[in-house]
Amino acid sequence: MRIDILTLFPELLESPFEASILKRAIQSGKASVHFHNLRDYSQNKQKQVDDYPFGGGAGMVMMVEPIDRCIQTLKKERDYDAVIYLTPDGETLNQQNANRFSTLENIILLCGHYKGVDQRVRDQLISHEISIGDFVLSGGELAAAVFCDSIIRLIPGVLGDESSALTDSFQDGLLAPPIYTRPANYKGWEVPEILASGNTPKVEAWREEQALERTKKLRPDLLE
Secondary structure: OEEEEEEOOHHHOOHHHHOHHHHHHHHOOOOEEEEEEHHHHOOOOOOOOEEOOOOOOOOOEEOHHHHHHHHHHHHOOOOOOEEEEEEEEEEEOOHHHHHHHOOOOEEEEEEOEOOOEOHHHHHHOOOEEEEOOOOOOOEOHHHHHHHHHHHHOOOOOOOOOOOOHHHOOOOOOOOOOOOOOOOOEEOOEEOOHHHHOOOHHHHHHHHHHHHHHHHHHHOHHHHO
């Protein structure tokens, strides 16, 4: 998978990809992530990428031209399966979306700033609009990092145990059940006996029951 990220602040994005699972995925060649500074695609001497909104109003708007020039330059090199704009008013990112996007080969991510991008960008250049939640960030970089983490970890071979991702919360519409590790008794806080019983069918049945109960209690909306 190749991910090209269009941003005004590439330095905000570097560190998440230099550690842990994302770093291993890149080093192994299973994923590649490239940052593109939109200021490099401005034809203005001041490298201007934003301007005042037509009709007045507070804030600045990212201009269509630098974004279009960057996207068209990338599209001359390869075909893209999705051009995604990270925006608070987009479709909420969920596990099903992450599963779907993780199967794509080439993706462009556009990080917004200021009051957002010229609407013509959204109308003409974007194939998907994704939000990581009903709140506003200073820019789309952190959202882009979250998006990348959610899909790269699903690429076969990225996680040490490929079955691990299949048992995550939301994969089957439920929250994950409680999990425990050694010691079995710590300060009198004991692990449920069933988990140490060695009876795999009963353990799986217990986990399914617990997953359903946790979902009913914490996220009943998932069961609607």
